[in-house]
Amino acid sequence: MSLTTWRKEFYPTFAQDATSENAIEHSIRKWVGLRSENLQKHNVTTNGSSLHDGANSLWIDASTCALCVVYYDHSERTVSACSRCPLFRVRGNVACDKARPEEKPNREPYFLFTALRDPEPMIDWLKAAAELETKTTVDPDWDARPDHEARIPTEDQDEARRYERRG
Numbered sequence: 252m253s254l255t256t257w258r259k260e261f262y263p264t265f266a267q268d269a270t271s272e273n274a275i276e277h278s279i280r281k282w283v284g285l286r287s288e289n290l291q292k293h294n295v296t297t298n299g300s301s302l303h304d305g306a307n308s309l310w311i312d313a314s315t316c317a318l319c320v321v322y323y324d325h326s327e328r329t330v331s332a333c334s335r336c337p338l339f340r341v342r343g344n345v346a347c348d349k350a351r352p353e354e355k356p357n358r359e360p361y362f363l364f365t366a367l368r369d370p371e372p373m374i375d376w377l378k379a380a381a382e383l384e385t386k387t388t389v390d391p392d393w394d395a396r397p398d399h400e401a402r403i404p405t406e407d408q409d410e411a412r413r414y415e416r417r418g
Contacts (some may be wrong), residue, residue, distance in 0.1 A: 260335035269317035
């Protein structure tokens with residue numbers, strides 16, 4: 252097993268080949284692959300934002316993120332460059348590498364993976380973004396409804412999940 256076998260299972264197509272129709276699914280698949288059991292199964296390790304198997308490496312960054320490739324506006328030099336991204340929208344117009352106002356510092360999902368090797372917050376946010384995309388396709392006013400906030404991950408859920416894994 253190796254990074255090659257990991258890629259076949261969790262990153263079979265490049266982010267550059269993603270479309271708006273499959274970008275969230277592509278991202279969820281990649282981030283599920285970043286769970287420790289999946290990395291171990293393929294003898295892959297992480298070092299910050301990169302994956303290694305001893306011979307090969309893969310960066311986990313905007314270049315391998317289907318959402319960034321599809322939605323990022325390179326002509327924009329501010330946080331609004333992410334404004335078309337479903338993950339940005341579901342996070343209350345906050346990028347995945349920035350803290351939301353109600354989050355403690357260093358609690359943004361990208362940081363939690365790169366610093367703590369925890370992909371679960373990103374997976375939760377991606378699933379919330381997928382739900383938002385599904386709901387807004389069917390009902391364009393869905394994201395204006397207050398009840399959708401209940402499905403957005405909270406810091407308490409993050410802490411509970413970390414405690415379960417340690418136990």
